[in-house]
Amino acid sequence: MTEAKLKKYAELLVRAGGNVQKGQLVVINVDVNDARFGRMVRDCAYDAGASEVFIIWEDDSSVRERYLRADSSVFDTFPEWTVERFRHFDESGAVYLRITSSDPGLLAGTDPDRRMRAAKAASIATKPHAKLMMDGTLRWSVCAVPSPAWAKTVFPDLTEEQGMERLWESILKGARADGEDPIADWKAHKQSFVKKVEYLNKKQFTSLRLTTGLGTDLTIGLVKNHRWVGGGGKTKDGVETFPNLPTEEVFTMPDRNKANGKVVASMPLAYNGNLIEDIIIEFKDGRVTNYSASKNEESLKNMIEMDEGAHRLGEVALVANSSPISQMGILFYNTLFDENASAHLALGRAYPKNIEGGGEMTTEALTAAGGNDSLIHVDFMFGTADLRVIGIDENGNETVFFDKGEFVF
Ligand code: ZN
Ligand code: ZN
DSSP, rough: OOOOHHHHHOOOOOOOIIITTTTOOEEEEGGGGGGGHHHHHHHHHTTTOOOOEEEEEEEHHHHHHHHSOOOOGGGGGOOOHHHHHHHHHHHTTTTEEEOOOOTTTTTTOHHHHHEEEEHHHHHHHHHHHHHHHHSSSSSEEEEEOOHHHHHHHHTTTHHHHHHHHHHHHHHHHTTTSSSSSSSHHHHHHHHHHHHHHHHHHOOOOOOOEOOOOOOOOEEEEETTTTEEEESSOOOTTEEEEOBSSSSEEEEOOOOOOOOEEEOOSSSHHHHETTTEEEEEEEEEETEEEEEEEEEEEHHHHHHHHTOOGGGGEEEEOOTTTSSSHHHOOOOOOOOOHHHHSSSSSEEEEOOOGGGGTTOOOOOHHHHTTTTOOOEEEEEEEOOOOTTTEEEEEOOEEEEEEEEEEEOOO
16 A cells, blocks of 8 residues: 555544544554554644644554453453543543554454453443543544454455455545545535435434344334434534544434344454354344344353343444445455444444433433443444335334435435
8 A cells, every 4th residue: 555545544534533623632542563554643643733642552462462361350450540541631632543453353262251351341440431432522533454364354365465455445445535635535425424314313203114134124213302423423512523434324322122123133243352143133122132143152142241231222323235335345344344334233322412412411311311321332234235224203104215225315
């Protein structure tokens, strides 16, 4: 990949993704193996006027070794100094930029119990930070870069060099970052969401019925005064951001007590370093009653058993089959990309921005309104080229607004 193309991608993350403002602290999370790109992002952030750029160097390999070799007791605690660091960054009004390149099978063969305990301890300790990330107080953006292990998973038949190049091309294409002026392309992309969001917000469907040829037949109630969101958004201080590069979805808030039926996943789910395959989940009155997977069912169990909210839905998202990622037909084994190729649901925490006034609601008020709360928020994909979505209004009138994998209005 050429230096010039990488520079445009780094600029997209800084200027459109996180929309770094003059005088703002920038915190970058990046793996040591992606140092070159991380430093490029750092330079773009200083060019954009950042007051300081702080890099948190991560190391996937050490994460794996820790799960394999550290003392078992360490997985029940989360260091207070890390919480303190988040608090410091949050209070300083930092913008968080994350660069991911994880091997989807990074944690294969590590103890699921250790992973679950660690995930739980981290979720509990960082809950105040997570709340600020989700309620529109903090700015953040995530993008991906290839790693050899990831490229090998996606393109097993290519050499490392070919695989890395192919994955770079696919990432830039999927993230709409391969054109002459990606920042201008993203401005145009943002416009394409306006019509969908306006239509759906005006309709205020009380429930959605989702069906696919794979066997999904699920009816989900939506909370009253729900808001469909897509194409990035504004933080509370009025600055526009794109939290995810790429983003192709429009999504809203299901009622935590109103999901009935069955959903059959259309893609494997990379969760906590494991690949969960052929997921089937059944719901009654909003709660998971049954679930199965052909591979790594234990991981799915750990995820759903995390807490009460992990048994319920926090997001329903629609993605047109014509999105560039969907059209590439590549399984990325990475949620950032795969969730933007396919309609998905999330188990766990809802986004407060998906309900009118949600940013100002307490957790209790949000729960009373039907919004879900949990330590987790995990998307899994069920969309197919034959997905059909029927919107049902308060009088029981049905409107097919999504058919054969596309919006039809
Ligand atoms: Zn989503
Ligand atoms: Zn989600």
